[in-house]
Structures are given as C-alpha cells and as structure tokens.
Amino acid sequence: MILVTGGTGFIGSHTVVELFEEGMDVLIADNLSNSYADVIDRIEKITGKRPMFEEIDLAKSEKADLLFEKYPNIKAIIHFAASKAVGESVEKPLLYYMNNLNSLMNVLENMKRHSINNIVFSSSCTVYGEPDELPVHEQSPIKIANSPYGNTKQISEEILKDISKISPDMNIISLRYFNPIGAHQSSLIGELPIGIPNNLVPYITQTGYGIREELTVFGDDYNTPDGSAVRDYIDVVDLSRAHIVAIHRLLNNENKKNYEVFNLGTGTGSSVFEVINAFKKASGLKIKYKISGRREGDIEKVWADTSFANKELGWKAETSLEQSLKTAWDWENYYRKNLENK
Ligand code: UDP
Numbered sequence: 001m002i003l004v005t006g007g008t009g010f011i012g013s014h015t016v017v018e019l020f021e022e023g024m025d026v027l028i029a030d031n032l033s034n035s036y037a038d039v040i041d042r043i044e045k046i047t048g049k050r051p052m053f054e055e056i057d058l059a060k061s062e063k064a065d066l067l068f069e070k071y072p073n074i075k076a077i078i079h080f081a082a083s084k085a086v087g088e089s090v091e092k093p094l095l096y097y098m099n100n101l102n103s104l105m106n107v108l109e110n111m112k113r114h115s116i117n118n119i120v121f122s123s124s125c126t127v128y129g130e131p132d133e134l135p136v137h138e139q140s141p142i143k144i145a146n147s148p149y150g151n152t153k154q155i156s157e158e159i160l161k162d163i164s165k166i167s168p169d170m171n172i173i174s175l176r177y178f179n180p181i182g183a184h185q186s187s188l189i190g191e192l193p194i195g196i197p198n199n200l201v202p203y204i205t206q207t208g209y210g211i212r213e214e215l216t217v218f219g220d221d222y223n224t225p226d227g228s229a230v231r232d233y234i235d236v237v238d239l240s241r242a243h244i245v246a247i248h249r250l251l252n253n254e255n256k257k258n259y260e261v262f263n264l265g266t267g268t269g270s271s272v273f274e275v276i277n278a279f280k281k282a283s284g285l286k287i288k289y290k291i292s293g294r295r296e297g298d299i300e301k302v303w304a305d306t307s308f309a310n311k312e313l314g315w316k317a318e319t320s321l322e323q324s325l326k327t328a329w330d331w332e333n334y335y336r337k338n339l340e341n342k
Contacts, residue, residue: 190331265304
C-alpha cells in the first residue's frame with residue numbers, strides 16, 4: 001500500500017489516479033485544508049477504484065501515530081501534504097514552519113518506528129531562488145529562500161539528507177517541481193484554488209470563464225525577450241507519472257544513492273505573454289489583461305535542466321504548453337458547470 005499524504009490536492013489527486021493505473025493500493029491522508037473530500041468520488045469515477053481515506057492533520061503527532069498504527073501495510077509514502085501559498089507564508093511564517101515541518105517529521109518518525117523505508121518528497125524549484133545560470137540542474141546552488149514557504153522546502157530537503165546519512169536503509173527521493181499546470185483528460189480533477197488564485201494559469205482560466213475581469217501581468221520590464229517573467233510550466237499528469245517512476249525505483253531498489261534529487265520540468269521556459277497566447281490557441285479566447293509592476297518576491301526567469309531526470313528515471317515531460325492549457329480550460333468549464341454549486 002502506498003500512503004499519499006495530501007492526496008486530495010492538485011498534484012496528489014492526479015498521482016493517486018496514476019498509482020491506481022499501475023495497480024497499486026492507495027491510502028490518502030489529507031486534512032482537507034485546501035481540498036475537498038469529493039475528489040475521492042471523482043478519482044473513483046476515473047479509475048473505478050476508491051482510495052482509502054483518512055481526514056487527518058499529520059502535523060499533530062498523536063494523529064500521525066494513530067494513522068500508522070491503523071495501517072501496518074504501508075510500503076512507501078508520497079508526501080505532498082503541505083501549505084503552499086508563498087504570499088500567505090510571508091504573513092503567517094509560524095503556520096508554515098509548524099505545518100510543513102511537523103508533518104514531515106511526524107511522517108519520518110513513524111517510518112522509523114514501523115520500518116517503512118521509502119519516501120518521495122514534494123520539493124520545489126523555489127530552492128534555486130534567482131539562478132545565476134540557466135537552465136538549473138540539481139547541483140545548482142541553493143539560494144537563500146525568498147519566503148518561509150521556500151525555506152520549509154529547503155529545510156525539509158536538509159532534514160531528509162541528514163536522515164539518509166545515518167539511515168542506510170532509508171531510500172529517499174526529493175522531486176523539485178517547476179510550475180505544475182493542466183488537469184486530467186477526463187476533466188474530473190484539476191487545480192482548485194480557494195478564493196482569488198495566486199497562480200497564473202488558474203487566474204487565466206477564471207478570467208476566460210468570466211469570474212475575473214482581467215489578468216494582471218506582474219511586470220513587463222524583466223530582462224527577458226518580451227519583458228515578462230519566464231517559468232517552466234509542467235503538465236500535472238506528466239508530473240504525476242514521474243512519481244510512479246520514483247516509487248518503482250524505490251520499491252525495486254533501483255536508486256543509486258539513498259538520497260536522490262530530481263528536477264521535474266519540461267526544460268523550456270515560457271513567458272507570461274507566451275502563456276496568454278498559448279491559452280488563446282487552446283481556448284479560442286483572448287484574455288483581457290493589464291500590466292502592473294513586478295510582484296514582490298518574484299524571480300525573473302527559471303527553467304529546468306531535465307537531463308538527469310530524463311536519463312536516470314527514463315521519464316520525460318510530453319505534454320505541450322497548449323495541451324496543458326486546454327485541459328486546464330476544460331477542467332475550469334467542467335467544474336463551473338457541474339461541481340461548483342453542488
Ligand atoms: N503572474 C502574473 N499574474 C498573475 C499570476 C502570476 O503575471 O495573476 C506571473 C508571475 O509573476 C510569474 C508567473 O506568472 O512570473 C508564474 O507565477 P505563479 O504564481 O503561477 O508561479 P510561481 O512561479 O510564482 O511559483
């Protein structure tokens with residue numbers, strides 16, 4: 001059985017679908033702080049299988065302990081559960097440190113107690129900060145974090161690395177995500193930000209649907225070809241599939257070291273204006289936008305060197321930006337028409 005913490009969230013839910021496609025048993029643990037329980041029904045609709053589910057806050061050690069006692073057959077863990085809003089983390093640093101670090105440590109403590117040796121951790125390209133050289137590869141310098149959120153990812157990676165040094169039996173993979181976008185082909189699951197979206201793509205799809213009046217482009221004076229900031233947008237299904245490869249790698253002892261780190265991106269950077277144009281091609285809609293100043297804490301450009309992940313994991317992102325925007329748009333429509341008011 002694979003324990004997926006944060007399994008009702010955006011990347012978590014897509015990964016559970018892929019785990020089921022692989023014939024694996026799945027237990028989701030999620031506190032539903034940023035997701036909804038009916039995601040489980042929709043996972044079942046897609047796959048014909050229903051994950052086991054525990055609504056639980058893993059940052060509370062006694063709750064985490066109970067979970068692991070109740071399910072003695074956990075073979076590996078994919079640890080997504082974390083708070084992820086950069087801006088909110090600046091406002092509420094303690095919440096972020098407590099939530100993200102305590103939950104990881106409670107999971108690790110229970111892994112030790114129950115001799116569970118395999119964990120895949122959700123990390124982020126935020127650990128690279130504003131890189132000196134592009135694309136960034138796994139050995140690129142880790143920069144001082146721009147936000148408490150980013151810092152929790154850096155500290156988490158350090159905790160995992162330290163544990164790997166003294167626990168030869170522990171097998172750990174940290175996956176550094178670039179910018180996950182898109183949705184499942186079925187349109188039954190996708191990204192569902194609560195309130196006004198912080199991220200570019202849900203803001204664009206909501207503007208396309210008429211929920212937001214116009215997009216604000218944060219800065220057109222960057223040192224990039226069109227002046228807007230550049231990111232590496234990776235499709236959520238491609239990203240989820242990398243987790244399956246990572247889990248097989250751990251369960252089959254194919255890992256080369258007991259702590260490994262991989263970049264998960266496409267290897268291509270796209271500017272905000274390029275994303276707006278690709279959305280136009282995907283949806284036929286011209287998004288209204290205005291230009292404002294830069295958003296505090298934003299970096300200018302980052303994209304991944306994916307050669308290590310491509311070679312070692314035999315994994316590659318396959319979905320184009322336009323295809324991802326199409327599935328994101330289809331999901332926005334499906335959600336608004338079928339789920340929002342239910
Ligand atoms: N962005 C924007 N308008 C928005 C949201 C985001 O122009 O309403 C830009 C943001 O400045 C960045 C890119 O889109 O250059 C991606 O931002 P997002 O928040 O999606 O991801 P981040 O890279 O910050 O994690």
